[in-house]
Every structure is written in structure tokens, then in C-alpha cells.
Amino acid sequence: MRSGWVQLILRLFLLWLWVASEPAPASTSAIETVTGAHTRVAWLQDQGDGTDTLARGTSLMVMGIDSRDGRGERPLLPSVAGYRKPLLTPDGRRVVFSIQRPETIFVVDWEGGLPTALTKGLAVAVWAEPKTGKTWVYAVRKPDPEDEDRFSEIVRFPIDRPEAEELVWNKTAVNKDNFQLSRDGKTACSTLPWPSIGRMTLPNRSSQVYAKGCWPSMAPDDSRLAWVFDGSHRNLTMFPADGGEPWRVAVDRAKGIDGFEVYHPRWTNHPGYLVITGPYKIAAGPNAIRGGGAGVEVYLGKFSADMTVVVEWVQVSRNQKADFFPDAWIAGGERISLRSDRIGPGKDRSGGKSMLPEAIAIEGTLLEMSDIPDPSAILPYRNAFAVYRYRVVSSDASQGIAVGVGKEILVAHWVIRDGKKLSGFPRSSGRVYRMTIEDMALHPEWESERLIRDMDAWDLPLYVDVSG
Missing domain, CATH: 2.40.50 (OB fold (Dihydrolipoamide Acetyltransferase, E2P))
Incomplete structure (x- = not known):
């Protein structure tokens, strides 16, 4: 196993030297017009036919963009491989990523350099203790031999001491998309497994299913607000922690997406922002997601103060490749909290449109x-x-x-x-x-x-x- 890691790291380093000489792209100040702060986004880019929306192949690159370095989109790792889910650390300085075969977790500095192999598994979240700043990586282990998306346990380990791992969850099977934590680390949401979506009390205490669907996500503060992605691939349904009525938020209205399907929705480290990919226009049976295509880009959106609508969007990537699995870091996001008494549309779940109260x-x-x-x-x-x-x-x-x-x-x-x-x-x-x-x-x-x-x-x- 170690010899394989050494060969992979050497190949990544040699290719990085070549990519580092490429000219810098255009300015990215448009991102900060939406976030109002230093922002970094990482994602996967399909170098093949653009249909690897679930990141199961080996023709992927890890890409990134920084709102302040003037370099535009660039490879964070220059080699093409079977990467999985790049995740920015809570300080925005490093990127955790996985290789799928063999399942191995790595970390690399945002500015590049030699990646460090951490341990086995697939990384699903990175979290920092609020008081100490100690950074933990959460990973799925023990895959189901009959379902490559399902795993029987989640562990965590300090990013700088991967040998000191702890069991986080093994009460139910989970899927590898999406797992996100509250700021205090005591609650998470995940598929338990698909199609059941639930909140988990950690470590390894209890779970409660709140919906059926896919791509759950949890606000990165302590509001415990969580969503589920709907079957039309165009809306999020928000579920407040107090068990109140859920509400729907459309995420297909950005200029450039124009009502087509979207995918890979994920909360950023700031509870007021999310990232997605789209538009998915190429028919692949009934599911445009499977069609992918070079027109699929990364978008970042800003929620309204009451979390009922996305009020502003910015297109993050602009290229001739298909872009998947984004994650974003916004400076200062770890200090922002939602007011639970001010989120949600009250009794009006229609976003201002009249609803039929009966058939x-x-x-x-x-x-x-x-x-x-x-x-x-x-x-x-x-x-x-x-x-x-x-x-x-x-x-x-x-x-x-x-x-x-x-x-x-x-x-x-x-x-x-x-x-x-x-x-x-x-x-x-x-x-x-x-x-x-x-x-x-x-x-x-x-x-x-x-x-x-x-x-x-x-x-x-x-x-x-x-x-x-």
C-alpha cells in the first residue's frame, strides 16, 4: 500500500511542476460581489466525456478558484485520477480529497505542493473544534459489497494525527453523499441510508429520519436547520430543528441555469450560502443528471435572511469541461449564525404565490x-x-x-x-x-x-x- 502511495505522490508532484508554469486566468472579483469576503471554491472536473456526475471514474481533476489571487480557475492537483469530493478545511488553507481505488484520503495545501497521504477511507467532512481550532477529518469505512455508495461506519481523526482515529457512527448504514455537521459537532445529517434522510446525534447515540430524498445538508452553525434535495432536482426542502413545517427553496433560477436541473447541492462554511452545479440539459433517459455535459458549471448562491429564497447567484466556473462536487470556504463564515426565530416563511409556504387550499x-x-x-x-x-x-x-x-x-x-x-x-x-x-x-x-x-x-x-x- 505504501509503495503505491509513494508512486502516486511522485507523479502528482512532477505534473504539478508542469502546471505551475501555465499563465494565470482572469480576475475573479465577481465572486466577492455576492459573498462580500475572501472566498475559495474547490471542485472536481471531468476530463472525459462529461458524464461522470457521481465521480466513479478515473478521468477527474481537482480544481480550485480564489477570489483574491487573480489566477482564476486552476488545477489544485495536476494529475488526472479517480478523485472523490474535495473538501476545504475550516481555515480555507488546505484541501482534503480522496482516491477511490484504493480508498485513500489525502490533504494538500491550497497553494499546491506535495500531497500528504493520511489514511484509508473516503473523506466526507472536515470540521474544526470551535474553542481549540483542532481540525478533524470524517471518513466513511467498510463499504457494502453490493452497493458502492453505502458504508457501515463513520470515523474521524485529527488532520495532523490520522492514527488517532475515533468511531463516530455505526448504528445505521450511511451513504457517502452528503454528511455535514453542526458547528458544535454534536449533530450531523446524512442518508441513513438512502432514501431515508435523518439527523444524527454524535458520537454514535441516536438518529431521527426527517424526510426521504437525496443530498441532505446541514447548516454549519448550531441552528440544526437541514435540507433534502427534491426528486425534480430543482428545489431544496428546509426542515427546522424544532419540528415545524418545512418549506421549499428553488435552486434552479440562476442566470445560466434557467430552470434546468441542478445537482451536488452543499452548504458552504457560511450558513447563508450554498454551492451547486448545473444546468443539466442533456437527456439521459428521464434523468438529465446522467447526461452531464460541458455546460455544467459551479454556482454559488446567497440565501435571504429568512432562508426562504436564494436572492443572488454567481457563476464560479467558466470552461469547456463538466464540473461536479463543489465545496466553498468564505472567510468569517464560522462566526455567522442563523436566528432560529427569524428563519422560515411562517404560514405562507408559497413564496408569495397564492396556493389552492383544497382540490x-x-x-x-x-x-x-x-x-x-x-x-x-x-x-x-x-x-x-x-x-x-x-x-x-x-x-x-x-x-x-x-x-x-x-x-x-x-x-x-x-x-x-x-x-x-x-x-x-x-x-x-x-x-x-x-x-x-x-x-x-x-x-x-x-x-x-x-x-x-x-x-x-x-x-x-x-x-x-x-x-x-
Whole structure:
């Protein structure tokens, strides 16, 4: 094992000497117009065909950008390899990354140099003790032989003393995306395993499932606010720690993403900011994520003070490659805390749009349909909605509630249940259909289901057909 590490490190060092002579790219001051502070972002870049969105291949590079060094995007490690999940240390000075075969964790200085091999496993988080500043690396161990994304334990170790490791969790299996900690290190969120999303009380005490879905994340302060990524790959659902009602935050509205699917959502070290990748436009069955593509870039977004909307975005990367798995460090983020009594939209979960408080019957002319895939193409999902676009012809206002006649709306229909296609779909374009609909926002229990939406009309209200 050690001889393999030595050879890998030597190859990385020789290639670094070559990359260090490359000319510096343009200024990156636009990032600070959003964050207002020194910012660093690290991510993976696919040097192959741009479809390795889950980072399972060997054609990846670790990239980085610093808002103040004037060098623009640059390789932090010059070699192409099977990297996994670069993570910035809480002081922003180093990057922890993993090699997948064999599963090994490394650390490298932001400014470059020779990487240091730490220990075996895959790194999933880096955390610093608030009082001492001591930095710990958290890693998954013991992979499931039948599921490469599932592991049976999490350990942690000091970044400068990897031999002094401690068991963090082995009460449930976990998935390697995403695991994030509260500032005090006593709570984390993770998949327990997929599709169950839960908060964990550490070390190794208890867990509570709060949703089903993927890509959970926890605010890096002590608010315990956590999210789950929805099945349409366009929204986060926020879950407050007090068990109050969750709310939805759209993350597909950045200029350049324009309502297409996004992926790899992750809180930064500052509770007011997140990073994602997108847009995913290339169809790969029903899941555009699998299509990847050179147009996939890294974006950084700023939440509103009440955490109900992303108020500002900046595109971090601009290149001809596909960019995945970002992590960001914002100077001073470790000192910022959310006010639990001021976050959340109160009783209005609609972001300012009126919601239907109950089901109503409408008639609508079908204008556009999303494709319905073969059930095998959406695995591991077994249920799916397909979104259709209608123009409202009539609306039942007997209860004083109506959807405007002549308005265009989106309606999600169940088209796959329990791995089987449902009859009655696809429908006929131009035909008038009668259905009973409710506001989709009233059904958080369905947010983890696959939602297939091929159209770009992201600004239209989304309803769900509850006729059956």
C-alpha cells in the first residue's frame, strides 16, 4: 500500500511542476460581489466525456478558484485520477480529497505542493473544534459489497494525527453523499441510508429520519436547520430543528441555469450560502443528471435572511469541461449564525404565490408533455411524476376558489408507480382533459419522488393531479 502511495505522490508532484508554469486566468472579483469576503471554491472536473456526475471514474481533476489571487480557475492537483469530493478545511488553507481505488484520503495545501497521504477511507467532512481550532477529518469505512455508495461506519481523526482515529457512527448504514455537521459537532445529517434522510446525534447515540430524498445538508452553525434535495432536482426542502413545517427553496433560477436541473447541492462554511452545479440539459433517459455535459458549471448562491429564497447567484466556473462536487470556504463564515426565530416563511409556504387550499376540478387543453421513460431507466426510484403543460379552459369556482381561465399551468401526473407504467399516458396534445388538482406545495411527502419535467416553463405554477 505504501509503495503505491509513494508512486502516486511522485507523479502528482512532477505534473504539478508542469502546471505551475501555465499563465494565470482572469480576475475573479465577481465572486466577492455576492459573498462580500475572501472566498475559495474547490471542485472536481471531468476530463472525459462529461458524464461522470457521481465521480466513479478515473478521468477527474481537482480544481480550485480564489477570489483574491487573480489566477482564476486552476488545477489544485495536476494529475488526472479517480478523485472523490474535495473538501476545504475550516481555515480555507488546505484541501482534503480522496482516491477511490484504493480508498485513500489525502490533504494538500491550497497553494499546491506535495500531497500528504493520511489514511484509508473516503473523506466526507472536515470540521474544526470551535474553542481549540483542532481540525478533524470524517471518513466513511467498510463499504457494502453490493452497493458502492453505502458504508457501515463513520470515523474521524485529527488532520495532523490520522492514527488517532475515533468511531463516530455505526448504528445505521450511511451513504457517502452528503454528511455535514453542526458547528458544535454534536449533530450531523446524512442518508441513513438512502432514501431515508435523518439527523444524527454524535458520537454514535441516536438518529431521527426527517424526510426521504437525496443530498441532505446541514447548516454549519448550531441552528440544526437541514435540507433534502427534491426528486425534480430543482428545489431544496428546509426542515427546522424544532419540528415545524418545512418549506421549499428553488435552486434552479440562476442566470445560466434557467430552470434546468441542478445537482451536488452543499452548504458552504457560511450558513447563508450554498454551492451547486448545473444546468443539466442533456437527456439521459428521464434523468438529465446522467447526461452531464460541458455546460455544467459551479454556482454559488446567497440565501435571504429568512432562508426562504436564494436572492443572488454567481457563476464560479467558466470552461469547456463538466464540473461536479463543489465545496466553498468564505472567510468569517464560522462566526455567522442563523436566528432560529427569524428563519422560515411562517404560514405562507408559497413564496408569495397564492396556493389552492383544497382540490378543485378544472378542464385544460394539453399543450406540452414530458416524456415517460421505461421504469428501469429511473432506478433506484420506483415512482415518478411527469409534468404536462395545460391552458385552463374552465375552473370549478363553486367553493370560491378558481384557477384563471386562459392561464397556463403545469400539472404533475403519476405515470409510474411501484416500478410499472400507469395506463392513460401519454395523452394527446391539443385535447381537453378534465382533472382534479391541488397545489404541489401542499404535498411535501411527494418531494422525494422522481419528477420528470422536460419543459423550460419554470415560472408557471405547479399543481398535482389527484383525480385518481
